[in-house]
Amino acid sequence: MDAFNKQTNCDTNDYDTLYEGPATLITSKKSLNSTTEIQTFLVESDKITFALQKLNSDYACHIPVFQTEHPRLFILVDQENIPFFHTKPISTYNTDLMAYINTKFVYIQNILKASITSMYIDLVTKQCNLERQILMHKLSLASYSLSEFAYSMGEGPGYTALKSGEIVYLLKCKPVDVELDRSHNTCFQELPVLYNKQRLFMAPKTHTLQKYGTEIDCTIILPTGYLMEGEWISMSPNYNELGSGKIPQLLKPQTTWTWSYRNPEHLMNAGLYSSDMINALQKHLLFPQEVDAAQSNIARQTMGYNTLDQGLKLKPYIDGELISHLVDEKLNKMWGWFVGFGNFISGLLGIFTAWKILMICLNTTINMSILYQTFGCSFKVLAGVFASMTHYFMHKSHSKQKSYTQSEEPTNEQNTYLLNTITEQPAPRIVPQPTPQIRQVYPSINIETSNRTL
Structure with a gap:
């Protein structure tokens, strides 16, 4: 807001x-x-x-x-x-x-x-997850190989570890100078060295000195290699430099790039106000300058100079009422009395139409009233809308009534004659009839009863 x-x-x-x-x-x-x-x-x-x-x-x-x-x-x-x-x-x-x-x-x-x-x-x-995995891996090494744990925790050679219960002690060794011992004709897992004229063995990775070495078979195909002062040497059993094809591969962490920059897509076109509001503000700011140019162009057009069409519209200055007034004035001058006579005839036609509608409504009401009094409440009352149908039903009703009256007159005379004739005849005499005797169809049967002992 x-x-x-x-x-x-x-x-x-x-x-x-x-x-x-x-x-x-x-x-x-x-x-x-x-x-x-x-x-x-x-x-x-x-x-x-x-x-x-x-x-x-x-x-x-x-x-x-x-x-x-x-x-x-x-x-x-x-x-x-x-x-x-x-x-x-x-x-x-x-x-x-x-x-x-x-x-x-x-x-x-x-x-x-x-x-x-x-x-x-x-x-x-990612760093936290990686460090957590590294710590878990280092702790797992302490249970299986103290030398690997010491090399991993010390992040390089020169460390040794000692396990005591659930505690692992990490010890840093003092570095000393040694020489290669070339007197051996066999191969060892450790590197033979001389320290204070003593034959010792330097352990791989940790580079700690020990008295005994692990003897292995010598082979030229898979030689034993050691990293000494940045160079790889082999013992088989003689000391030689490793060739370019046998130098170990250097492993590097493979981390994927998951972050991406989010570009503001609508920064150029969108903002706090919409583009319509900015355009309206621009028009408002440029309005004073455009007014002078528009007035100059309109003046040049009215004075007859050639101007380019820049979209200037004069329609807002000429409203509909002004145009209708001009048209009416021209029509009155052109048509004159004809227009007045037409208006008078139109008024008469309107009065005649209103009178005709009033008469039709009055006639319809009278016709429906007559039909209702004659036939009662029936569909024939609707015929009152049309005068011809009203005359037809009334004519038909009068015809039926007239024929009924003519057929009723001889019947009344005959009934009167019959009544007079019946009145003059004497009353009939009623003779009493004898009572019929009852006859027996079957003969009478005498039933005798007797007492019997069983």
Whole structure:
């Protein structure tokens, strides 16, 4: 957010939202032994790129925010308070070029710092892992070969080791001068030497002197080699220099390069402000100079001088109302009374159309009322919209009623005659009929009962 001031009583509209979206929070320390953490918000996109350090807490219109290196730039992290600051086009007068340039420098500083810190951590991690592996290897040698342990811990010859329980003592030997002993006709694992006219043997790698040597077979194909004062010699059993093809290969550590420099991709095109805002600011700064040139070109065109087309537009100076007024004035002069007569006829047609619509609505209402009174609530009521269908249904209804009335008159006369005839006849006499006798279909049977003893 870019703010004009930090008053206690203010409006959130006084602040411009420069960026709203995700950001990367980088936490670092001032030094290795320091406990103070430095938090930096990093934004990298194709349009907006900046880095701002999170400083002390502050308030913007009673809303908690964080201060940055720039006094007019604040950071709002709380999601609940973000809707109070509306995203709107940033005013050109509120664009700060110093903030734009300074944020680029801070962004470059954080990029370089992050890259160098990443490289340092990568190197220290590899070194720590390597030293740990070396220590583990050296400790494992103490259990199997004290001479190898002494050579590894002493990082060269001249050391010996003594194991006592779980403790290994590393002893440094005093260097002395010796001579090669060429009197032997056999080969040894150790190098035969003379020290104070005594025949001794110098152990490989540790170069310690011992009384006894390990005898081995002599071979020219695989000779016994020793490094003496930077030169390799062989004993088979005579002492000779090793050839170029038999010199041992020097082993070197093979460390892979895992760190890579991270290039700031959008540094040239992106910044604290978008490219549209920078272009608007550029136009604002160049406007006073371009005004004089535009006025001069317009004056040359009006005076008839030849000018190049530089994209000057006069459309904003001639609005639509002015053009319509000129067109109306010309039409009135050209058409005159014809236009007035046409307007009068149009008004009459409008009145006639309104009257016609009113009459149609009134006729439809009357027709529907007549059909409803005649047929009741039925689909025939919808025919009231059309006058011809209303006349058809009413004519058909009157025809049916007329035929029904004509067929009903003779029936009434016949019914009256029959009623009169029935009234004049005497009432019939009812003769009582004798009661029928009951006859037996089957003969009567006499059933006698007797007592029997079983």
